[in-house]
Amino acid sequence: xxxxxLSQVRLLIVRPALQALGLWSAAAENLLLGTLMVESGxxxxxxxxxxxxxxxxxxEPATHDDCWDNWLCAPGRSRQATxxxxxxxxxxxxxxxxxxxxxxxxxxxxxxxxxxxxxxxAADDTEGLCSYWKAHYNTASGAGAVDDNHMALFxxxxxx
Numbered sequence: 772x773x774x775x776x777l778s779q780v781r782l783l784i785v786r787p788a789l790q791a792l793g794l795w796s797a798a799a800e801n802l803l804l805g806t807l808m809v810e811s812g813x814x815x816x817x818x819x820x821x822x823x824x825x826x827x828x829x830x831e832p833a834t835h836d837d838c839w840d841n842w843l844c845a846p847g848r849s850r851q852a853t854x855x856x857x858x859x860x861x862x863x864x865x866x867x868x869x870x871x872x873x874x875x876x877x878x879x880x881x882x883x884x885x886x887x888x889x890x891x892x893a894a895d896d897t898e899g900l901c902s903y904w905k906a907h908y909n910t911a912s913g914a915g916a917v918d919d920n921h922m923a924l925f926x927x928x929x930x931x
Contacts, residue, residue: 774813775827777804777931780873788877791854794885797894803828803880804928805900806908809921816870826869828880835866838882851882883908894929901925 785803789795807813810829818824823831843852858875859868869876884891887907892899901922909915 777813777928780804780807780813781931784873785877788858788874789881791858792851792878792881794881796891798891799881799884801894801929802884802891802900802903803877804931805925806880806904808924808928809904809915825866826876827873828869828876830869830876830879830883832866834883835869835879838879838886839864842882842886855879897922897926897929
């Protein structure tokens, strides 16, 4: 099954979302592209098997809501909250937007990572980016792993 063109996702979705949030870096861009690849393959908009995760970055609605309720509402983050609201065109963001508003979904994935105090790995560090995803996005109990298959997907994202 074919997915989206990663170069186009980088240039038309991920980079503009990161720039709007004031969170662009080559490492953040590669992390989000790699996350997209390991979470959905750039294909799935709803979790396979009936789970709750939504969108290309497979964010669960509870995580989406927690990012808004406990991170974006904090003092000093109004610029990011405003940028995300501008991506959707209204004030009340819903997790259902993760399915069809790709720029918003990319922005929310970056916000999820922003909550981590550990700095991002280098933009070209395949294993570091994959490990960061596993530790901070997929979590220890998630189905993903830092293995050759997942690292190959991060390497494809870096190369795109």
